[in-house]
Amino acid sequence: MCAAQTSTQPAVKDNYAIEARDLNVFYGNFHAVKNINLRIERQKITALIGPSGCGKSTVLRAFNRMNDLVPVARTTGQVLFHGKNIYDPDVDAVEVRRRIGMVFQKPNPFPKSIYENIAWGARINGFKGNMDLLVEESLRGAALWDEVKDKLKQSGYSLSGGQQQRLCIARAIAVKPDIILMDEPCSALDPIATLRIEELMRELVEQYTIIIVTHNMQQASRVADYTAFFMVDDARTGFLVEYGESDQIFTKPKDRRTEDYITGRFG
Amino acid sequence: MVSQQNDFLKNVTREQLRQIFIGAERWSEIDPSWPDTPILRFIPGADSGTLDFFVAQVFGDSLDDLPKADLLAILTANVSAGRLRALNAERAVVERTREEILELVITEIVRPAIVESWSLTESIFQRPAIEAEVAAIPNAVMEFRSWLTWDFITSPQSSDPATAGVFTAILGSLWVTLIAFLVSVPLGVGAATYLEEFSKGSKLDGLIETNINNLAGVPSIIYGMLGLAVFVRFFGQITSGIAFGMADPSTANGRTILSAGLTLGLLILPLVIINAREAIRAVPKALREGAYGLGATKWQTVWSHVLPYALPGILTGVILSVSRAFGETAPLIVVGVSTFIVVNPDSPFAKFTTLPVQIYQWTSRPQEEFQRLAAAGILVLLVLLLAVNATAIFLRNRFSRRY
Structure with a gap:
């Protein structure tokens, strides 16, 4: 286990988007994840995989301080973003979340019009430019524009599940974040909608760093440039087993446990 | 019909007769040759039909068709000076409408009486x-006759069951409920928002929470005592309007609409808070996370997403609470509602009565007619309550359809 913690850094230069150092998250007395060290590459897709309850979502949420919203959650260690620990007392969690956007497991558009869904985030972040243009740009960026351009005033709820999820992605990119976190974004979608989101992720990665949590190993191998494999110990505490380029993780895993998992021997 | 002692009255013209009955105080004012003594009038009873005949003869019209000036003259000439003062104290007689004066002439001079009524x-x-x-x-x-008539709804209170109505009480109820609404809704929704979204779970917050839950079960008469002690007595200068120079000169104490509204506002505040908290708690976590994920502050999230989403639920609680305030009687009696009042309330500093109090007061009178009035009043109260609720439910459904 100790080996897992120290030997999992891929050989990278300084070109990382965000880095976790000795990250531990507790929910009350429960130690959810321990000693995570993870460097996320800029403008790449990094997938976090592992069995249920291994803490991959917790790690993802630690990257933009979403765990702060859970009253009993406590985080130790560092998450470095542009060289600054986002858990420092002088850092505003709201500002962190503006720079590091998030897309959730279940599509959660606001109960407002499609237009308003995108404009709201920009407006609260002080956007002063041409809102119509921004809405169009964001919807085009999320490959949704052609489908909704004639019904921008309709409720976001009127869209299909896949469209709603792309709306949530459009909403996230409208505030122009550096990193987009995606927490199992396709788990509530059918295969065709999933494929569209995956294509979209490949387009978005030209501009954004994407971290995705997924249960689906095929998805991770299809879209992710890097993959981190998490496991859970006897105390149900999650830890990082192996981290590297997806090709290597899925074809020649260094760790026996990774191999067991990806070949379907457990999990 | 002339008294035999007034033997000078021989060839009285119709114009002189008119003056005798309206206006002139002494005989000499009409004709200098007549003695300088006060005119004593004896008005025929209306039941016999003589008054109508008399009016028709003297004025060439029936009472119903007389202009205001003549009615006013008949009234001032035929009621006692003391009664006239009392009427003027309620509201200057000359300022009242023709219909009101006609009614006064009938009730004060003609005095029709209900001998008996049957169900x-x-x-x-x-x-x-x-x-x-x-x-x-x-x-x-x-x-x-039906007791529930349009006149019943549009007439003020009266000591005569035949002409008594509930208009003053309806206005009083609406005023008091409006103030209770204005007090309890912003305060209640604000408190619920604080407790659900911003409270850090401190000891003080826990104490507040326990208190709110307990206050929801306190008997309403206790709130009446509180209202009496605090709003009527302690803040009397404010609730009577003296502090703003807007006091009703006939009362000038704290037993006003404002005191009653504040008391009822306090009474329904715990209900509003508890219901609003339920509604806020039911807002899906995903919605909040979506907003936080975009870099929204807590306040932006609450204001733009949580409260709009919870609004239909909050409104449901408000509807229930306001209906409760509308039908509440006991605390108002303690606070000092007027039991008999004919002047419509026109400001928060006015005396008032409310529909339930009016009904209560009628049911406690011995005459059977008032109990019939009470029954009619109950119907009005029910219809008003249904109307208030229907409006609120309509509004709520409109809000929830937006999503």
């Missing part, structure tokens, strides 16, 4: 007996 079932099943009884009373007219 609907008695009217239907014992009709011969009733007719026989009516025939035995001299000058009696039998009238089949």
Whole structure:
């Protein structure tokens, strides 16, 4: 286990988007994840995989301080973003979340019009430019524009599940974040909608760093440039087993446990 | 009909007769040759039909068709000075409308009296007996009437059941409920938002929470005592309007609409808070996370997403609470509602009565007619409550359809 913690850094230069150092998250007395060290590459897709309850979502949420919203959650260690620990007392969690956007497991558009869904985030972040243009740009960026351009005033709820999820992605990119976190974004979608989101992720990665949590190993191998494999110990505490380029993780895993998992021997 | 002592009255013209009955105080004012003594008038009873005949002869018209000036003259000339002062104290007689003065002439001078009344079932099943009884009373007219009429709704309170109405009470109820609404809704929704979204779970917050839950079960009369001690007595200068120079000169104490509204506002505040908290708690976590994920502050999230989403639920609680305030009686009696009042309330600093208090007061009177009025009042109260609720439910459904 100790080996897992120290030997999992891929050989990278300084070109990382965000880095976790000795990250531990507790929910009350429960130690959810321990000693995570993870460097996320800029403008790449990094997938976090592992069995249920291994803490991959917790790690993802630690990257933009979403765990702060859970009253009993406590985080130790560092998450470095542009060289600054986002858990420092002088850092505003709201500002962190503006720079590091998030897309959730279940599509959660606001109960407002499609237009308003995108404009709201920009407006609260002080956007002063041409809102119509921004809405169009964001919807085009999320490959949704052609489908909704004639019904921008309709409720976001009127869209299909896949469209709603792309709306949530459009909403996230409208505030122009550096990193987009995606927490199992396709788990509530059918295969065709999933494929569209995956294509979209490949387009978005030209501009954004994407971290995705997924249960689906095929998805991770299809879209992710890097993959981190998490496991859970006897105390149900999650830890990082192996981290590297997806090709290597899925074809020649260094760790026996990774191999067991990806070949379907457990999990 | 002339008293035999007034032997000077021989060839009185119709114009002189008119003056005798309206305006002139002394005989000499009409004709200098007549003695300088006060005119004593004896008005014929209305039941006999003589008054109508008399009016028709002297004024060439029936009472109903007389202009305001003549009615006013008849009234001032024929009621006692003390009664006139009392009427003027309520509201200057000259300022009242023609219809109101006509009503006063009928109630003060003609004085029709209800000798007996029967219920609907008695009217239907014992009709011969009733007719026989009516025939035995001299000058009696039998009238089949509904107590719930448009006049009943638009007339002020009166000591005469035939003309009494609930308009003043309806206005009082609406005023008081409006103030209770304005007090409890912003305060209650604000408190619920704080407790659900911003509270850090401190000891003080826990104490507040326990108190709110307990206050929801406190008997309403206790709130009445609180209102009496705090709003009527302690803040009397404010609730009476003296502090703003807007006091009602006939009361100038704290027993006003404002005190009652504040008391009822306090009474329903725990209900509003508890219901609003439930509604806020039911807002899906995903919605909040979506907003936080975009870099929204807590306040932006609450204001733009949580409260709009919770609004239909909050409104449901408000509807229930306001209906409760509308029908509440006991605390108002303690706070000092007026039991008999004919002046419509026109400001928060006015005396008032409310519909439930009016009904309560009518049911406690011995005359059967007032109990019939109470029944009619209850129907009005029910219809108003249904109307208020229907409006609120309509509004709520409109809000929830937006999503």
